[in-house]
Amino acid sequence: MSETGRTGGTFEATDGGSPDGEVWIVGATGRVGRGVAARLAARGLRVVPVGRSRERMSAAGAEAGLPAGVRMVVADSAERIADEVVRERPRVVVNTMGAYAATAPVIARACVSVGGHYVDQANDVIAVQGLLALHDEAARAGSTLVTGAGFGVLATEAVVAKLCEERPVPHRVRVDSVASVAVEAGALGVALATGIVDTLTSGGRRYDNGRLVASRLGADPRRLVFPDGTSAKSAGVASGELLAARAASDAPFVTAASSLAPTSPLLRAVVPLLGRLLSVPALRRLAVDRLGRVTVKAAARPREHSWGHAVVEWADGTRREGWLRAGEGMAFTTGVTATVTDLLVRGAGRPGAWTPAAAFGHDLATTAGGTFVLD
Numbered sequence: 001m002s003e004t005g006r007t008g009g010t011f012e013a014t015d016g017g018s019p020d021g022e023v024w025i026v027g028a029t030g031r032v033g034r035g036v037a038a039r040l041a042a043r044g045l046r047v048v049p050v051g052r053s054r055e056r057m058s059a060a061g062a063e064a065g066l067p068a069g070v071r072m073v074v075a076d077s078a079e080r081i082a083d084e085v086v087r088e089r090p091r092v093v094v095n096t097m098g099a100y101a102a103t104a105p106v107i108a109r110a111c112v113s114v115g116g117h118y119v120d121q122a123n124d125v126i127a128v129q130g131l132l133a134l135h136d137e138a139a140r141a142g143s144t145l146v147t148g149a150g151f152g153v154l155a156t157e158a159v160v161a162k163l164c165e166e167r168p169v170p171h172r173v174r175v176d177s178v179a180s181v182a183v184e185a186g187a188l189g190v191a192l193a194t195g196i197v198d199t200l201t202s203g204g205r206r207y208d209n210g211r212l213v214a215s216r217l218g219a220d221p222r223r224l225v226f227p228d229g230t231s232a233k234s235a236g237v238a239s240g241e242l243l244a245a246r247a248a249s250d251a252p253f254v255t256a257a258s259s260l261a262p263t264s265p266l267l268r269a270v271v272p273l274l275g276r277l278l279s280v281p282a283l284r285r286l287a288v289d290r291l292g293r294v295t296v297k298a299a300a301r302p303r304e305h306s307w308g309h310a311v312v313e314w315a316d317g318t319r320r321e322g323w324l325r326a327g328e329g330m331a332f333t334t335g336v337t338a339t340v341t342d343l344l345v346r347g348a349g350r351p352g353a354w355t356p357a358a359a360f361g362h363d364l365a366t367t368a369g370g371t372f373v374l375d
């Protein structure tokens with residue numbers, strides 16, 4: 001196996017541009033938003049927190065190292081945030097408020113309307129598809145929209161792109177995303193609760209002969225043994241990783257799996273019923289609300305590393321396997337979003353709507369702190 005990576009570097013803008021204009025961070029009090037704000041402030045960018053509570057934003061801003069009296073935008077819905085974007089024309093909007101299927105198109109369209117750029121960490125099929133559908137609109141306006149700027153999408157699409165480089169179109173691809181995340185004490189939060197409920201209701205998906213078709217959530221569970229000797233189970237899930245792996249390879253048969261999908265026979269048996277129940281709007285709202293209020297205790301990450309994994313097979317029987325090794329999953333996500341934002345603010349993005357490696361190449365994963373381990 002060979003390893004390639006570098007850590008902590010700053011991606012150079014292709015046009016050598018300097019940072020210019022404001023970077024709005026929607027959800028600056030949240031876990032990803034706080035981390036991104038701290039990294040961007042340390043790089044000297046003009047960070048503007050956007051959210052529904054001035055007090056909470058002030059406290060989070062101080063923690064992130066933003067200057068006292070930093071300008072803030074108070075708005076409490078995607079629509080109100082979009083209105084402010086149109087009025088004030090920030091250079092880049094970082095959307096970490098979650099519920100991306102609903103919030104991402106609203107905020108991204110506002111960015112496009114003023115020729116600004118946009119980045120989020122969406123990871124479900126509907127949200128990623130919805131954002132990528134704005135490609136032509138964004139290209140015409142000269143805006144760059146990046147969705148899936150987090151561990152899941154980048155850590156898997158980057159490995160697929162690396163394995164497929166200068167090779168013919170493969171026949172089959174499987175990707176696995178195994179994030180190792182430290183739990184912060186406190187309420188789970190609506191953003192994460194929405195993600196969990198959406199995963200349960202959307203079931204599974206896979207590409208079958210080039211067509212996106214339904215499959216079972218938790219399909220094809222496997223135990224992965226990582227290059228460092230540790231292991232975890234991973235099973236099928238409908239995710240942004242699936243769309244990104246298909247786009248990076250063009251393979252007709254693609255599956256995506258995650259360690260967050262249910263792998264035990266009992267859970268896999270009850271999940272379809274649970275999904276149907278949670279599809280009822282009133283039950284969905286109740287579940288998101290209750291789950292979002294659940295408080296959890298702080299816990300260390302379960303493994304030292306997070307792993308993105310891909311197996312690529314060609315029609316002639318050739319098979320290649322690769323990994324992206326990263327550290328704590330949330331820290332990697334924060335690093336990916338900060339790196340992408342830095343590039344966007346410097347004018348280094350191609351106009352259009354992309355997943356992160358499609359926008360900036362697979363080496364974005366090493367710039368954000370990952371290391372490729374390839375066979």
Ligand SMILES: NC(=O)c1ccc[n+]([C@@H]2O[C@H](COP(=O)([O-])OP(=O)(O)OC[C@H]3O[C@@H](n4cnc5c(N)ncnc54)[C@H](OP(=O)(O)O)[C@@H]3O)[C@@H](O)[C@H]2O)c1
Nearest residue numbers: 027029030031032076077097098121123150151152189191
């Ligand atoms: N793709 C990946 O690999 C990846 C990795 C990590 C996270 N994520 C996703 O990224 C998202 C953010 O995660 P997180 O852990 O940072 O979530 P979080 O800690 O719950 O933060 C959510 C933020 O959004 C704000 N917010 C929520 N509703 C709002 C509204 N109506 N108006 C204005 N602001 C609002 C919250 O502000 P308040 O303080 O007002 O509540 C908070 O600042 C989640 O959807 C998560 O699933 C993806």
